[in-house]
Each structure stands twice: as C-alpha cells, then as structure tokens.
Amino acid sequence: MKTNYKIQGTPNSPVLMFSNSLGADLTMWDDLVPHLLPYFKVLQYDTRGHGQSELTEGPYTIEMLGQDVIDLLDQLKIDKVYFCGLSMGGMIGQYLGIHHPDRLHKLIISNTDAKIGTAEGWKDRIKTINEQGMQAIVDGTMEKWFTKAYHINRPYRVAEMREIFLANSLAGYTACCAALGAADFREDIKNISVETLIITGDEDEVTNVEQAEALQKEIEGAQLKVFHARHLPSTELPAYYAETLIDFIVGEDGFDRGMHVRRTVLGSAHVDRANRNKNEFNTDFQEFISQYAWGEIWTRPGLSKHTRSLITLSMLIPLNKKAEFKMHVRAAFNNGVAVAEIKEVILQSGIYCGLPAANDAMHSAEEVFEELGLEYKE
Numbered sequence: 001m002k003t004n005y006k007i008q009g010t011p012n013s014p015v016l017m018f019s020n021s022l023g024a025d026l027t028m029w030d031d032l033v034p035h036l037l038p039y040f041k042v043l044q045y046d047t048r049g050h051g052q053s054e055l056t057e058g059p060y061t062i063e064m065l066g067q068d069v070i071d072l073l074d075q076l077k078i079d080k081v082y083f084c085g086l087s088m089g090g091m092i093g094q095y096l097g098i099h100h101p102d103r104l105h106k107l108i109i110s111n112t113d114a115k116i117g118t119a120e121g122w123k124d125r126i127k128t129i130n131e132q133g134m135q136a137i138v139d140g141t142m143e144k145w146f147t148k149a150y151h152i153n154r155p156y157r158v159a160e161m162r163e164i165f166l167a168n169s170l171a172g173y174t175a176c177c178a179a180l181g182a183a184d185f186r187e188d189i190k191n192i193s194v195e196t197l198i199i200t201g202d203e204d205e206v207t208n209v210e211q212a213e214a215l216q217k218e219i220e221g222a223q224l225k226v227f228h229a230r231h232l233p234s235t236e237l238p239a240y241y242a243e244t245l246i247d248f249i250v251g252e253d254g255f256d257r258g259m260h261v262r263r264t265v266l267g268s269a270h271v272d273r274a275n276r277n278k279n280e281f282n283t284d285f286q287e288f289i290s291q292y293a294w295g296e297i298w299t300r301p302g303l304s305k306h307t308r309s310l311i312t313l314s315m316l317i318p319l320n321k322k323a324e325f326k327m328h329v330r331a332a333f334n335n336g337v338a339v340a341e342i343k344e345v346i347l348q349s350g351i352y353c354g355l356p357a358a359n360d361a362m363h364s365a366e367e368v369f370e371e372l373g374l375e376y377k378e
C-alpha cells in the first residue's frame with residue numbers, strides 16, 4: 001500500500017501527525033501548519049483511497065486504515081507521534097489509542113465518535129453515490145462541514161474544499177464509507193489510556209457535543225474542547241485549532257512553550273546545561289530568555305525557523321558576540337540550515353557589515369564545523 005504523505009519541520013522537533021476526514025485529503029490541515037511548525041514536525045497523509053494515496057480494492061476497515069498509519073511510521077522510522085484525526089481520522093485515532101498506545105505521545109480525536117451513523121445509513125450513502133456520483137451529496141456535505149457564516153465569508157475556501165470532495169474516486173470514498181459503517185469502538189474506547197483531547201463543534205450535526213461528552217466520560221482523564229463550528233473546525237478556524245493543539249501538547253504558559261521550542265532549536269543538552277547552571281543571580285534572566293525570546297518570538301508563525309536562524313546569524317555578526325554566534329551556528333543545523341547557506345550569510349555580511357566582522361565570523365563558524373565534524377564541499 002502506497003501512502004502519500006508530506007512531512008515538514010525541523011529535525012529535532014517531535015512529530016504531530018494528521019489524519020483527514022472522509023472525502024477530504026491531507027491539504028485540509030494546510031492552514032494550521034505555519035502555526036505548528038515552530039513546535040513540531042508536521043506529518044500529513046492521505047487516507048487510503050483518498051488524495052494521492054493508493055486506491056486498493058474495497059471495502060476497507062478502520063483496522064486496515066490504522067495499520068496504514070503504523071506502516072507509514074515504520075517506513076519513516078518514527079517511533080512515536082502526537083496524533084490528531086478528524087471524524088474518520090478520529091476513528092483511526094481511537095483504533096491507534098486502543099491497539100497501539102506505544103506509538104502515541106498523546107491523542108487528539110476531533111469531531112468523531114466510537115460509532116458514527118448507522119450501518120444502514122452508510123449502505124444508503126454508498127448506493128446513492130454509486131448511482132448518482134459524488135455530485136449527489138456535495139452540497140449536503142459542505143453544509144455539514146461549514147457554518148453559514150463561513151460559507152458567506154470564505155466562499156473561495158469552501159469552493160476549494162468542494163473541488164477536493166468532488167475529486168474523490170467513488171471506489172475510494174465508498175470503501176471508506178464501508179469502513180465507517182462497520183466500525184464500532186463503543187466496547188473498547190474505555191481502554192484508551194493515552195492522554196486524550198476531544199474536539200467538536202457546537203453546530204456539528206454529524207458528531208455532536210453530546211456524543212463528544214459521552215466519549216469524554218469513557219476515556220479516563222480526557223479533555224473536551226467545543227468550537228463554534230460544524231464538522232470541520234480545523235479548516236474553519238485553523239489558528240484557533242492550532243492554538244488548542246499547542247495548549248494541549250505543549251502547555252498554555254509562554255515559559256513552557258519557550259522551553260519546548262528552545263529544546264528543538266538549541267538541543268536538550270544545551271538547555272539541560274543552562275538549567276543545571278541556574279542560580280539566584282541568573283534564574284530570572286534564564287526565564288526571561290525562555291519566555292520572551294523562545295516563547296514569544298521564535299514561536300511566531302510568520303517566518304520559518306530556518307529563516308529565523310539565518311537572520312539571527314546575520315545580526316550576530318556585526319554585534320561581534322562570538323559565543324552567541326557560535327551557539328546559533330550550532331542551532332542553525334537543528335533548524336535545517338546547510339553549511340553552504342552559512343557561508344552565503346557570512347559572504348553577504350562582508351558587504352553590509354564589513355570584512356573584519358565577516359572574517360571573525362568565518363573563523364568562528366569553522367571552529368563549530370570542526371567541533372561537529374562537518375565539512376564544506378562544493
């Protein structure tokens with residue numbers, strides 16, 4: 001089975017994986033990604049029979065779709081992820097929570113239930129689509145996915161999602177309908193022990209607030225967040241949805257967020273050393289750095305961490321702060337910067353900051369390369 005996926009983010013960051021709803025594809029998460037990249041590697045994939053993933057013969061089962069996730073993680077050599085699945089993706093998340101908790105750091109199940117709809121209802125839908133095509137249910141689906149206000153305010157985004165829905169193959173969509181018709185985790189859901197967040201929308205008629213509350217009762221310690229949305233809050237309210245995921249995974253506090261990002265950029269060894277060296281004189285300063293530099297600025301979605309590394313290096317060259325510069329050369333590699341790019345930054349600084357500053361930076365950078373065993377080759 002060939003699963004289409006996209007993975008973005010810096011090498012040291014934990015992986016947050018997303019699983020799409022029935023009839024959507026991996027792009028449904030795209031608007032969240034810039035908000036999440038400061039914290040995570042983001043792994044999006046197309047469920048079997050959807051998007052660019054392989055279309056195998058149906059019917060499928062949620063177990064099969066869950067095993068696809070495990071196979072993809074094995075293929076990518078990823079041991080554990082934070083997993084967020086919406087609707088059908090949420091059922092896949094439940095399957096993973098029940099059968100593969102060792103592969104999950106935490107679980108987010110959004111707009112879903114332990115059983116969605118009835119077997120009869122799914123059979124009827126398969127029959128309608130086989131006879132009349134996806135067109136027969138597209139208007140109803142867009143109504144279910146988005147609030148009236150979103151249809152009015154963001155018609156272009158609704159039109160895009162409509163196109164994605166219509167581009168589904170009948171065979172892939174109906175094979176997943178069959179999986180949903182057969183899936184029933186009502187007996188097993190109580191066995192989920194991984195920390196779980198449940199999300200739903202106050203206007204979601206597919207998997208409503210009562211259903212989400214019932215799920216919350218079954219999963220020990222589960223948290224519940226209700227958005228003002230219908231079935232696809234992640235698309236309708238991407239910044240708020242991303243913020244909710246960050247709150248749940250990393251924490252609401254700027255300091256906790258800063259420490260998380262600081263570890264991804266400077267490495268845990270550096271941060272642990274700084275923590276060990278804390279004393280009455282420097283603690284306030286250490287916390288100030290974590291909260292403001294790392295928690296407020298490096299977490300902003302407006303520039304990638306890669307770009308932030310390059311501009312930080314170029315600002316440190318004229319400041320002539322050798323230790324800080326060397327620390328940020330090391331950090332730049334954690335943000336995916338290449339040796340060749342550091343060379344370009346220093347060359348550019350030679351013009352704008354002056355040759356003595358650039359010359360010193362060149363020596364400092366080479367000291368770091370030597371320490372890390374890196375070589376520059378054309």
Ligand SMILES: O=C(O)CC1=CCC(=O)O1
Nearest residue numbers: 021022086087088089206
């Ligand atoms: O299409 C629907 O009715 C909504 C839905 C159910 C499962 C899913 O992923 O979306």
